[in-house]
Amino acid sequence: MPDASLHQLRQVFGFEAFRGEQAAIVAHVTAGNDALVLMPTGGGKSLCYQLPALLREGCGIVVSPLIALMQDQVEALRLLGVRAAFLNSTLDGATAASIEQELLAGELDLLYVAPERLLTPRFLSLLDRARIALFAIDEAHCVSQWGHDFRREYRELTVLHERWPDVPRIALTATADPPTQVEIAERLQLEEARRFVSSFDRPNIRYAVVQKDNAIRQLRDFLAGHAGEAGIVYCLSRRKVEKTAAALVDLGIDALPYHAGLDAETRATHQRRFLREDGVVIVATIAFGMGIDKPDVRFVAHLDLPKSLEGYYQETGRAGRDGEPADAWMCQGLGDVVLLRQMIEQSDSGEERKRLERRKLDALVAYCETMRCRRQVLLSSFGEDYPRPCGNCDNCLEPAETWDATVAAQKALSCVYRSGQRFGAAHVIDVLRGSDNERIRQFGHDRLSTHGIGSELDARAWRSVFRQLVASGLLEVDAEGYGSLRLTDASREVLTGGRQVMLRKEAPRRSGRERPSRGKPPVADLDPADQPLFDALRELRANLAREQNVPAYVIFHDTTLRGIAARKPENADELAHVDGIGSTKLERYGDLVLETVANTTQA
Template identity: 80%
Template sequence: MQDAALETLQQVFGHAAFRGEQAAIVDHVTAGNDALVLMPTGGGKSLCYQVPAILREGCGIVVSPLIALMQDQVEALRQLGVRAEFLNSTLDSDTAARVERELLAGELDLLYVAPERLLTPRFLSLLDRSKVALFAIDEAHCVSQWGHDFRREYRELTLLHERWPGIPRIALTATADPPTQREIAERLQLEGARRFVSSFDRPNIRYTVVQKDNGSRQLRDFLEAHRGEAGIVYCLSRKKVEKTAAALVELGFDALPYHAGLGAETRAENQRRFLREEGVVIVATIAFGMGIDKPDVRFVAHLDLPKSIEGYYQETGRAGRDGEPAEAWLCQGLGDVVLLRQMIDNSEAGEERKRLERRKLDALVGYCETMRCRRQVLLASFGEEYSARGAGQPCGNCDNCLTPAETWDATVAAQKALSCVYRSGQRFGVTHLVDILRGADTERVVQFGHDRLSTFGVGADLDARTWRGVFRQLVAAGLLDVDTEGYGGLRLTDDSRAVLRGERTVMLRKELPRRKQRERSRGAGSTAAPAIELSAAEQPLFDALRDLRTRLAREQNVPPYVIFHDATLRGIAHLQPTSLDELAQVGGIGGSKLERYGEQVLETIATASAQSAGMDA
């Protein structure tokens, strides 16, 4: 069975070998067993059910939550010569009827369907009359009521096991902390399934967190190093999405907005352009992204704080799916924390849900303020100890590893800040508190008589930016709390007393000067590098191959990456094969693609070689 799986991998998908746990998962499911697979985005989850579906008799039924994801995966499989289809609301009645006939006739290897359609009596009856190879439940974290992508229909997928107990099921997700993993197993009746947990580490992604100080300017500085590259910018509000996208267009970026308030046609068109054109930047709320299968997203930038580490991990995971270097950049400030806590407390959710969301937000704030290796902290939240470079060793590819933070003894500053919060009545926000500490003679300070407080002017030795950092880090450390009912004012916590009494030392991160923060956001010395570094002589051929890919994609109305990934083009440009046999050795070129595109690729290589020789002459 392993030999057949490897042969399928090589001949159909064009890969020389399985990665990590893939071979074990494929063998387990092909043998007819259930599996729960936890694997990071870009880790190759799809192969874990696609290969068994091809090997087993019948059609693999894939439950997928998003129309865009279904269409992309089906288009990619068709390029490989796999008999794949989808059933969703975008199909007209004649096309849907044709797909149903092909399923009944045993003419499909894979069929993608949304959970809502799968659960209809009509579709269940169709399955009763078909030969089903397996059920694959993608994005399985959607079953969790505490998750950020909860889909009620996923709860009803236990019906698959109850109605067809002899058909293997494989549930897959890239986003699940230990409690969510247990919930997935319980809700989908997969307690007895073998659990495959791969490392959640994405070593090719560099993680950077900067403190918000004119976020628009900071985003512009970050993006200057990514001109011409595809990326995603996340904002918390629709208004900010629109404003940011317009600003980026003015700066010369090919940027498009995406949020739930836009019309369905506009959203669909903007997503289509992002997927099918080169170098488009999408500016979006979290309404955009789940299931996006674009491999060459070079960065994900957050202009506001996300709501949880799970959400942050999933959103940043949309970068670098091709395994090449990518960046996850987050710009955050205390104002984000205040706003998100107000949103939690003012929501209509039950108190248990609110407590959970506060804990998740606190964990993310802790990640942002940590001075440890960010990868260690991020992976620890998923119950994993980072060990790729040795137990306890830093990753070498996050801002804290590349430029370790400096610390300072901020005990006295913390005492001044806490005292100012107390003496001003525990009901004011950071801006006003900083004005008091720095002795600013503002109208509001005078109005409340705060120019007569003993803390007025005691912090004049520190600039406003440093004080904002002090307050932000005191909140993150649990020494101050946000009064969400009091319009975001700060108040003392029980832990504040030990600091005020001098019984506790407070060490804080030094705030970077603006210039250094810009340099840090660009990063330096990353340990992640492309699998193949192209020389100056090889670059023209790579560009010519991209032009060929774009033309082929337009002719077929598919995204360029379903023709070839950048990594495949890079391999061709480096090896410069002169025959189909040599071309077949490049990763990502299976039998179908070799037959369809091989001659055109070789012609492109020959033309580029002749042009290069002519220039040299």
């Protein structure tokens, strides 16, 4: 079997060797065994079920939650010579019937289907009459009611084991903390399945968090280092999505909004443009992204706090799937914490759910405020011990200075108390800085002993103090009291002088479009001498993609083009040894690629 799997890997997918645990997973599932696979985005999860489906008799049934992305996945497989299809509501009756006949006739290797369709009596009956190689349950974290993408239909997928006990099942996800892993196994009846857990580390992604000051300006400065590159900007509200997209367009950036309030046709058009065109930036709520297969997303930016570290990890994981350097950048402030706490408290969820969401938000806030290596903190939330500082996050590259903020903390806590614990940070800061405005006079806060005692710090510095006091549990947000701040049990020790408070010193504002140095990139850059050939190959790829109406990366990934540019193959045999060039692509595109190489290198 190893020889057969390696042969298929080379012939179909164009790779010389497996990565990580792929070989073990493929062998395990091909032998007819169940598996639960936890592997980071870009780690090669799809191959873990696609290859066994080719090696086993019958058709692999892939349960995928996103109809919109099935088409691109199937097109990519067809270009590899794999007999793949999808069944969803976008197909007319005649096309769907034809695909069903192909399934029954044994003419399909892989069939993608949404859980809603799979669970219908008609489709289950269809599967009874077909030869099934395996069931692959993609985005398996959707089964967890405590997760961030819960899909009720996933709970009913136990029918696969009950109805076809001899057909192997493989459940896959890139995002599951230890409790979610346990729940996936229980809900899908995979307790006895072998569990394959790869490192969750994405070493090519650089993590950075900045204090929110002027979010649009800060985003503009960040994007200056990503001109002409594809990326995703996440915002919490639809209104902010629209406003941010419009601001980016005004800056000359090809930006498109995406949220659930747009009509289905507009959403589909914007997603298609993002997937198929170079350099498009999508500004979206979290309604966008799950299952996105675009390899060359160079950044994911958050203009608001996400809801949990689990969600943040999945959202940032959409960057750099090709293994090339990418940025995960977040702009956050105390107002985000207040808003998310209010959303939790005002939801219809039960108290158990609310407690869990509060804990997840607290963990995320701690990540934002940490002075440790961010990668260490992030991976620890998935139960993974990262042994040393990563050297590829803002805290490693530009370690934050700390300062003794004990007196400032005492002033802040005292002002919160003396103003009645009924006001948010903005008002308390005005009192501390001695502001004279109508609201302060209305409540008589100009007569408080704390009025003006904090004039040594500007408003930005005070916002940082309050944000860190909340993060460290010395203040809490009264989510039911319009986001007012109140003391905690831990506050007393600070106020009485029994506890020192050390806080992060915020970095000064960067002028213009100054950005920190990226340092040495984790992936080797293209040799400048190879750039003309790489550009010519990208142009060839773009033309082919337009002719075939598919995303450019479906033809070739950038990594494959980079390999061609570096090797400069002179014949088909040499070209066949470039990763990503399988037999079908060699036959289909080989002559055009070799012609491009010859013409460019001789020019």
